[in-house]
Amino acid sequence: MSVMDAAGVVFDVSFPVVVVGGGAAGLIAALAAREAQAEVLVLERDAVPSGSTALSAGLIPAGGTRWQREAGISDSPALAASDIQDKAEDQADPALVRLVTEAVGPALEWLADRHGLPFSVIDNFRYPGHSAYRMHGLPSRSGAELMDALREAASAAGAEILCEARVVALFRDGDRVAGVEIERPDGSRERIGCGALVLACNGYGGNPALVRAHIPELADALYFGHPGNQGDAILWGEALGAATRHLSGHQGHGSVAHPHGILITWATITEGGFQVNAEGRRFSDESHGYSEQAANVLRQPGGLAWTIFDGRIAKIARQFEDFRQAEAQGAVIVADDARSLARRLGLPEADFAATVEEVSALKRDGRTDCFGRHFAGTSQLEGPLHAVKVTGALFHTQGGLMVDGDARVTRPDGSALPNLFAAGGAACGVSGPHPSGYLSGNGLLTAVALGRIAGRSAASL
Numbered sequence: 001m002s003v004m005d006a007a008g009v010v011f012d013v014s015f016p017v018v019v020v021g022g023g024a025a026g027l028i029a030a031l032a033a034r035e036a037q038a039e040v041l042v043l044e045r046d047a048v049p050s051g052s053t054a055l056s057a058g059l060i061p062a063g064g065t066r067w068q069r070e071a072g073i074s075d076s077p078a079l080a081a082s083d084i085q086d087k088a089e090d091q092a093d094p095a096l097v098r099l100v101t102e103a104v105g106p107a108l109e110w111l112a113d114r115h116g117l118p119f120s121v122i123d124n125f126r127y128p129g130h131s132a133y134r135m136h137g138l139p140s141r142s143g144a145e146l147m148d149a150l151r152e153a154a155s156a157a158g159a160e161i162l163c164e165a166r167v168v169a170l171f172r173d174g175d176r177v178a179g180v181e182i183e184r185p186d187g188s189r190e191r192i193g194c195g196a197l198v199l200a201c202n203g204y205g206g207n208p209a210l211v212r213a214h215i216p217e218l219a220d221a222l223y224f225g226h227p228g229n230q231g232d233a234i235l236w237g238e239a240l241g242a243a244t245r246h247l248s249g250h251q252g253h254g255s256v257a258h259p260h261g262i263l264i265t266w267a268t269i270t271e272g273g274f275q276v277n278a279e280g281r282r283f284s285d286e287s288h289g290y291s292e293q294a295a296n297v298l299r300q301p302g303g304l305a306w307t308i309f310d311g312r313i314a315k316i317a318r319q320f321e322d323f324r325q326a327e328a329q330g331a332v333i334v335a336d337d338a339r340s341l342a343r344r345l346g347l348p349e350a351d352f353a354a355t356v357e358e359v360s361a362l363k364r365d366g367r368t369d370c371f372g373r374h375f376a377g378t379s380q381l382e383g384p385l386h387a388v389k390v391t392g393a394l395f396h397t398q399g400g401l402m403v404d405g406d407a408r409v410t411r412p413d414g415s416a417l418p419n420l421f422a423a424g425g426a427a428c429g430v431s432g433p434h435p436s437g438y439l440s441g442n443g444l445l446t447a448v449a450l451g452r453i454a455g456r457s458a459a460s461l
């Protein structure tokens with residue numbers, strides 16, 4: 001990913017605002033730029049913009065929205081900020097946390113009022129670490145629906161979206177970005193000038209070399225995000241002298257059905273399930289969180305584990321489409337008792353049965369186990385027992401380019417590059433440097449909030 005000198009370069013066409021990447025961050029930046037009357041061009045490498053956004057549940061955390069007020073939910077940006085910092089152990093940049101938690105609610109209301117996205121708040125499931133019901137989504141609760149709605153809105157607002165246009169290089173004129181070079185599927189190249197450039201091409205989860213460098217514990221993990229997210233923003237930013245932070249931060253997941261590659265909801269664990277390895281033994285405090293559990297699972301023999309739960313929990317999990325698909329594909333194994341389940345899974349019978357008995361005793365006696373897990377508030381598992389063979393996966397990275405309050409990319413000394421902006425996974429997020437710092441929704445939070453700020457700021461140039 002190169003950055004070249006713009007001297008002597010002739011651009012085929014120029015736009016005041018160019019956005020690299022047509023996921024949630026890019027399309028929202030385009031909407032905000034259009035609202036400020038700027039001509040905007042979104043460059044997207046795929047034939048249809050989808051990104052990791054379309055793979056996600058499309059759920060966006062916001063505190064103090066009108067949907068919450070209508071549902072009688074008491075919440076605020078400050079409470080959301082405090083939950084984020086609790087999870088990140090105060091390692092997220094407080095100014096950035098404040099910026100995005102204050103911006104995201106108004107951004108959702110703007111998307112609803114101005115662009116017709118029918119958000120509502122999820123008020124029957126509180127995400128771990130959220131002090132209030134604050135996840136907002138479109139009716140199907142899917143990222144695909146969010147992307148469809150954003151694509152339609154951006155087109156209706158007059159944003160140009162050029163697909164099959166992979167940005168392969170940036171041109172610099174001193175400190176300014178003068179334009180970009182794109183490559184088309186037939187290998188031809190075009191040069192496009194810009195007044196301002198918004199990097200919305202997410203993080204580096206799809207780039208094995210960068211994952212190995214920054215998150216070695218997940219070097220061999222299944223990547224569950226969009227493969228086109230190759231870390232281009234970080235590489236260009238670094239070449240331009242920008243600061244990056246928390247590149248080791250990420251969202252992992254310790255319960256992805258293997259070999260089916262289907263997400264098994266973490267409710268299987270929070271409702272009282274647990275995980276064993278190929279020896280039929282538990283290996284961790286699963287209740288810490290799904291993100292950090294990815295590396296724990298990958299450390300087990302074969303990088304595999306089995307998530308164990310019961311029929312009651314399966315019923316809760318069945319509200320998620322992914323789980324229903326896992327069942328349809330035969331990923332969920334059911335047996336009447338521990339020994340017959342062990343036989344079906346190929347686990348050592350006696351050891352697995354002892355583990356099931358031990359968990360039952362921990363629940364009955366209210367004891368904390370040797371890993372530090374307390375099963376308080378969870379019921380005993382009732383037969384038949386259910387199991388899914390799982391592995392650990394990387395969902396998306398959370399480190400990235402540092403930005404200021406206008407979403408302008410900054411240098412290590414805090415000064416801003418004059419016309420370069422970053423949003424979504426391209427920018428450093430609010431999860432800190434560890435996987436345990438990821439609070440549900442942190443991904444789309446910065447895509448929506450920084451996307452709008454970046455588009456508005458870029459248009460103002």
Ligand SMILES: Cc1cc2nc3c(=O)[nH]c(=O)nc-3n(C[C@H](O)[C@H](O)[C@H](O)COP(=O)(O)OP(=O)(O)OC[C@H]3O[C@@H](n4cnc5c(N)ncnc54)[C@H](O)[C@@H]3O)c2cc1C
Nearest residue numbers: 021023024025045051052053056167201424425441443444
């Ligand atoms: C399975 C899964 C579930 C998730 N669930 C949630 C959730 O419920 N809530 C939440 O907050 N977060 C969730 N996330 C995280 C969330 O999806 C991301 O944080 C968010 O989508 C990032 O948005 P983005 O616009 O920055 O990136 P993307 O949506 O990935 O968009 C980036 C776009 O840039 C394009 N691109 C990349 N490089 C180039 C280039 N050189 N030239 C042109 N185009 C380029 C890509 O093709 C892509 O379309 C989930 C992630 C996964 C994988």
